[in-house]
Amino acid sequence: MRRTIVAGLLASLAFPVLAQTPTDPWHAQGRELLADLIAIPTVTHRTEEVKRSVTYLKGRFEKAGINDVIVKDHDGTQSMIVRWKAAGKPKKKPLLLLGHLDVVEALPTDWSRDPFKLIEEGGYFYGRGAIDMKNGVAAITNTILRLKAEGYKPKRDIIIFFSGDEETSGNGAKRATTEWRSLIDAEYALNADAGGGAKLKGGPMLGFGLQTSEKMYQSFSFEARNPGGHSSRPRPDNAIYDLSDALKRLQAHRFEPMLNDTTRAYFQFRQKGEKGALGDAMRRWLANPADGAAADIVEADPTEVGSTRTRCVATRLEGGHADNALPQLAKATVNCRIFPGVEAKAVMADLQKLAGDKVTVSYIDTATPSPPSPLRPDVVKAYTDQVHKRFPGVDIVPQMSAGATDGLFFRSVGIPVYGVDGAWIVVPDDERAHGRDERIPVEAYYGNLDHWYGLVKAVTG
Template sequence: MYKFLLPLAASIVFPVLTVAANESSEHAQKTLDIYRHIIGIESVKNSGNVKRVASFLADELLAAGFPADDVEVLPVGDAAALVATYRGDGSSGKAPILLLGHMDVVEALPSDWQRPPFELTEDATFFYGRGTDDNKFGVSQLTSTFIRLRKQGFVPNRDLIIAFSGDEESTMASTIMLANERPDIAKAEFALNSDAGGGGLDSSGKALSYNVQAAEKTYVTWELTTRNPGGHSSRPAVDNAIYDLADAITRIRNYRFPVRWSDMTLGYFEQIGKQKGGELGEAMVRFAADPGDNSASDRIALEPSYIGATRTTCVATMLRGGHAENALPQSATVTINCRVYPGVPVAEIKAQLAKVVDNDAIEFVELGEATVSPMSELRPDVMAAVSKTVHARYPDVAIIGYMASGATDGMHFRNAGIPTLAISGLFMRPEDNFAHGLNERVPKKAFYDALDHWTVILKELASNAPS
C-alpha cells in the first residue's frame, strides 16, 4: 500500500532563500525571451511546428556552450522530441535525473480568443497565450535553468537529462519513444516533470498548498456511434441517429461513477481542506475522515478542480453527425473521454457506460490504447529539495502528494520503470487556470517567482555542495 510520506518531508525546516531573480536579471530576461519565442510558434497537432520549437531550444543550449553531441532533436512522425544532457562528473555514483516537459500545445482558434493565442501578450497582471501554462512555462524555465547553471560553471555530480516530448497533447508517440527506446534515459534513477504539480492559491492570493503529483488517472477515450437507414428530412421517422445519440449523451451526463479514494488522496483532502476552510474546505475534511460521507463527496463533486480526485469521470468532448441538411442522419458519433481512477479496470468502465446508455445498438470504439501507470513514492530527497525552494517563497505552506485527474508524459515513464514526480514552479488561483481553454494565462508574479525553482532543486539533488 502507498505510504504517505509528506508529513515527514514537510516538517523539515530550511534556511530562507532569495525569493526570485530580479525581473531585469540576465536569467529573467533569457527565460522570458525563450517563453516569448516558443509561445509564438503554433506547435499544435499535425502542424509540423514542434520541430521548430525543438530546434530553437537546441540552438539556445548550443549557444550556451553545451556540446553538439549532447543536444539532440529527434523527429517523430510530424512531431519531434528534444534530448539534452548536462554531463556530471559522476562523483555521486548515482544514475541520471530525468527532466520532463512537452513542447506541443492544444489547438486554439484565434477568432474565439480575446487576444492572439500564438503571441505572448501581457497586461499589468498576466502573460497571455496558448502554452503560457501548459507546458511552455515548464519548458522555458527548465531550458533557461540549464543555460543559467552552465554559465555559472556548475558541474553536477550526476548527469541531468532534459527529455521534452512533442505530442503529449495527442498521440504521445514521442513520449513512448523517449520512455522505451532510449537506453540513456532508461538508466535514470527518477524523473521530475514540469507539466503538473505546483502551488495553489486562494482568491486573495494566499498560498493553500504545494502539490507534488505522484500518480495519474488512466486516460481512455471511446467513440460512441448510432446508425440509422436515414431518409428524406421531409418525412421524419420515429427513430433518428442524432436523437438516439443525444439520449445516450444525456444519460452519461447525469451519471456519476462511484467514489474512490487512497491514503494519498485522503491525506491531500485533509490538508488542503484545513487550509481552504469554508463550506468546501469543511467538506474536504469530512471526506478525508469518512469517504463514505455522501454529502461531503457530493459537495466536492461540484468543483471541477477537485472532482477528479474522488472518482472516475467521463465527459463528452467532440460531436459529429449527419451528412446533409435535407436528409435524416445515417450516423452520429460522440467522443467520450474518461479519466479512470487508478486500480479500476478500463473494461469495467466501458461495461458501466454501456449499461448507462442502455442501447445495445450503440457502437463503442476505443481510440488508442489506455495506459495504466503505477503510483510513485514521494522520495525524501526530492521532497526536501522541493521544500527548500517552495518554503523560500511561502514559508508555512503545506507540501502535499496528490493524484492528477489529467494525463501527462509521466505515465509512460512510470510504466517504463522510472519513478516520476511532477513539481511545477507555478503558484496559481483556480480561477486563473485556463489551460486547454480560451485566453490561457499565467500571473506575471508567478512567472518571475518561479525563476529560482529548478536551480535550487537541481543543485540540491545533484551537487556536492548544496545551495
C-alpha cells in the first residue's frame, strides 16, 4: 500500500525543477536492479516468485561482502533481514530500513505493456512495482552496495528488512516485530514505502511528504437479531429496520476532530495555499482545536477526507434468509480508520452507543495500534537536506496516511517509522500504484538512488 503524495500538495506553492542527467555507474547498477526485480512477478499468490526475489537480493548482498543475510521462510512466503555491522563498537542503536518485495497482481491483458518487464519509454520506467515499491527496494539495495564498495564504515548497524506479504497479510512485519524482534531491533526505521514528492505536468514541484503516522485499520460487525416469523404477519420490530436505523445514525455521525504534530504541521502548510473558505476553516481550527465546526468543513473537502479524525463507514451488508420470512439476522461490516493514538475499544464504545440496544457491535479483526512517530529533528533534517539537494527550497510536509504499510507494526512496538522515499511523480497522471501501466519518471528514479545514498550516509556517519 502506498500513497505517495498528500493530495493537498496540489494546492500549494510553485518552485522550479532542476534537470538531472543520469550518467554515473551507480545509476546504471540501480537500473539493473530495478529491471531484475520487476522481471520477477512477486504477486500475492505466486510465493515462489517472492523466494526468487529474496534469493536474487541475497546473492547481490553477499557478492558485495555483506554476508549477514537471514532468510525467513514463513506463511508460505519469505522475508529477509540483512545486517551490516558498524565499524567498532557503536554508540547508537541500529538503523532499520524497510521495504516490501511483493506487488499487487497485474494482468498482461489489462496493461498496454508487459507488466513484468522494465520498459523505458517517454521519460518513464514502466512495470509492476515501478512505484510500489521495487523502486524503493532497489534504492535501498543500491545504496548499501555502493557504500560498501566505497569502503564506507557505518557508525551504527544498518539492518534491512524486506517483507514478502505487505500487500496482503503483513505477517512478515508482524513476526519481525514479535518473534524476530532481536534481529530487527533499532532506534528507528526509514520506510521506502511512503513519503515522496508530487509535481504538476510541465509545472512546478509541489512538495515532498515525510510520513510519520498511519491510521489504524479496524473493522466492526453490526448485528441485529430478531425472532422472525412469517412475512404475511410483520412484527413491529425487524432486524433489517433495526440495522438500517443504526447505519443511518452512523452515516450522520462525525467523530471528535483531532490534531497531532504531523497533521498540525501539515495543515499549517496547507492553509498557506488556501485563500478561500477552506483555508479560513483550517486557520480557525488551527487557532482553536476545539472548533469542531471548522474541522467539519475541512473534513468535508475531498482532498482532506479522513485527515481530521477517525472515520467509519459501512462496507458490507447481509440479512434475511427467505423472500417470505421476517429476517432473523441483519448484519453489516463497518470499516474504521482510527486516528493514531485512539484506542479501538473507545471507538467500539462510541459505535455501540450510536447503534443502540437493538444492534450488537463487535470486533471483526484485531487492529494493530499505530502511535504517530515523533518528528525527530535529525530525521527531518536529513530528509530535507537530501530533497533540497535536488529541489532547493521545496516544501517538506509531515504526512499521516489514511491507509497503512508494514510501518504500523514497527510503530506499534515502539520503533518510530519515517516514510522518507525521495521519488516523485506527476500528479495525477502517475498515481498508478496497484493500477494499470504503473510507472515512475526516469529522472525521479535516478534522483531517488542519490537521495537514499545521501540519507543513509547522513544518519549512520
